[in-house]
C-alpha cells in the first residue's frame with residue numbers, strides 16, 4: 001500500500017493545521033466581525049474593518065512607515081552584513097570560529113534586552129551615542145534617536161544583521177576556492193574581483209538574506225515598541241494595541257492580516273525574480 | 284639560460300617543507316610535467332610560479348626577469364585549475380573574454396580572439412552557454428581556452444584531466460598535446476598520473492617529498508630511473524636478485540629462472556602474470572599476440588636481457 005507515507009505525515013499535518021491553519025483562519029474570520037465600545041465583538045460579516053484599514057490615511061501612513069523602516073533595515077543589513085560575511089569567510093581557522101560566535105552571539109540574547117541596550121545608548125540628549133558623535137566633532141547638536149524612525153532602523157538592523165551574515169556566508173561557502181585566483185591570474189585587480197566575480201555569485205544569498213530581514217523587520221514588535229514608543233506606531237505594535245488596549249480585536253485582526261498578505265506577496269515576488277534570474281546559472 | 288628558471292625554490296609550512304630546494308629550467312616552448320604522489324608539493328610549486336603562494340626562499344625567473352617581484356595579476360600566465368574555476372555567472376564567451384577585457388582589448392578584437400580560441404578547443408558553437416550547462420570535458424576546454432586566449436608566456440595546468448572519466452581523459456590528452464604543439468606555449472603540467480605525464484611531456488620532473496628525484500625525458504626516466512622511487516613510480520618493477528627488471532622485459536623461455544604461474548590476468552592487449560620463483564614473486568607482462576600462453580599452475584622459465 002502507498003498509504004504508509006501519508007499516514008506517517010499525518011501527525012505533523014495535524015499539528016501544522018492545529019497551530020497554524022486554524023488560528024489563521026479564525027483571525028481572517030475575526031477581521032470581518034463587528035465591534036463596538038459597549039457591545040464588544042459581534043460575529044457578523046461586515047467589511048467595516050477592511051474599509052477602515054484600506055481607506056483611512058492614518059493606516060496608510062502607518063503601513064508606509066512599517067515598510068519604509070523594513071526597507072532601510074534591509075539596506076543597512078545588506079550594506080554591512082555582506083562585507084562582514086566576506087571578511088568572516090576569509091579569516092583563518094581559530095579566528096573565524098571566534099568571530100562567527102561574536103556575530104551570532106546576539107541571537108542568544110533576548111531581543112528585548114538588546115533593544116533596551118540601544119535605548120540606553122540613544123537615551124536623551126546625553127545618550128552615549130550622541131556624546132560620542134559630538135566628542136568626535138561629527139555633529140554639533142544631539143541627534144534625536146529615541147522615538148524616531150532612525151533609531152528604530154539602527155536598532156533593528158543590529159538585531160537582524162546575523163540573518164543577513166548567515167545567508168551571505170552560506171553562499172560564499174559554495175564559491176570555488178580558486179575562483180578569485182582565477183580572476184587575478186587573468187589580470188583582475190582586487191576591486192574588480194569583488195565586483196565582477198564575487199558579488200554576482202553571492203547575489204542570491206544577499207537576496208534571500210534580504211527577504212528574511214525584510215520580513216522580520218516589517219513584523220518586528222519589541223524593538224519598534226521600545227524605541228518608537230507609544231506614538232510612532234508600526235503594523236505589529238498597532239495590532240497589539242487594538243487587541244490589548246482598545247480591545248477592538250476585529251480591527252487588529254484586519255491590520256495583522258494585511259501585514260501578512262503584503263509580506264507574502266513581497267516574498268513570493270522576490271523569490272520568483274531570483275528563480276527566473278538565476279535558474280540557468282546556479283541550477 | 285632557460286626561459287623559466289626555478290632556483291632552489293623552497294616553501295615551508297611550519298616545520299614541514301612542502302617544496303624543498305627545487306631547481307628546474309624550462310626551455311621556451313617546452314612541455315614539462317611535475318609528476319609525483321599526492322602531497323609531494325606539485326601544486327605548491329605551481330602556485331608559487333603563479334604568485335598565489337609566496338616562497339620561503341629561492342628564486343623564479345621568467346625570460347631573465349625576477350618573477351617574484353611581480354604581482355600575480357601582472358605575471359601574464361595562463362592557469363587551468365583542477366576544479367576549472369570557471370565563472371558560473373558568465374557565458375562561455377564572457378569567461379574566455381574576461382582576461383582580454385582586463386588587458387583592455389577592444390570589444391571587436393576580443394570577439395575575434397575569443398572565437399578563434401574556442402574553435403581551437405572545439406567549442407566554436409557554445410559561446411552563449413553557461414558553464415553549468417556543459418559536460419566536464421567541455422568545461423575543461425573552456426578553462427583551457429580562457430587560459431590560452433591571453434597568449435600567456437607560460438601555461439600552468441594543475442591536474443587538468445583528473446576530473447574526467449578514463450576514456451575522455453585519453454582523448455583530451457591527445458588533444459591537449461596537439462593544441463600545445465599548435466600554439467607553442469611553454470607549458471608546465473602537474474599530475475600524479477605517470478601515464479599522463481609520459482604521454483604529454485618533453486621532460487618529466489619526478490617529485491618526492493618536495494624534492495626532484497629525477498629530471499629528464501620520459502623514456503630516459505623509465506629506462507634508467509635514478510632512484511628506486513622513480514623506478515616504482517613510473518611503472519611496475521621486479522627486484523630479482525638485486526637487479527630491477529621491468530615486467531614487459533621478461534619473456535617465457537625454455538631456459539632461465541624456473542617458476543610456477545600463480546595467477547594469470549587477461550587485460551585485452553596484454554597478459555599480466557604473477558610467477559612464483561626461487562627469488563620471490565615476479566610480475567611478467569606479455570603482449571597478446573593471439574598465441575596460446577602458459578596457464579595458472581604451469582611450470583615456466585623466465586628470461587630477460589642480461590640474463591639467460
Ligand SMILES: Nc1ncnc2c1ncn2[C@@H]1O[C@H](COP(=O)(O)OP(=O)(O)O)[C@@H](O)[C@H]1O
Nearest residue numbers: 296300301319320321322323324325326327328
Ligand atoms: N596552506 C597550507 N598550509 C599547510 N600545509 C600545506 C598548505 N598547502 C599545502 N600544504 C602541505 O604541503 C604539502 C604539499 O601540498 P601540495 O603542493 O598541495 O601537494 P600535491 O599538489 O603534490 O598533492 C602537503 O603535505 C600539504 O599538506
Ligand SMILES: [Mg+2]
Nearest residue numbers: 325326327442
Ligand atoms: Mg595538487
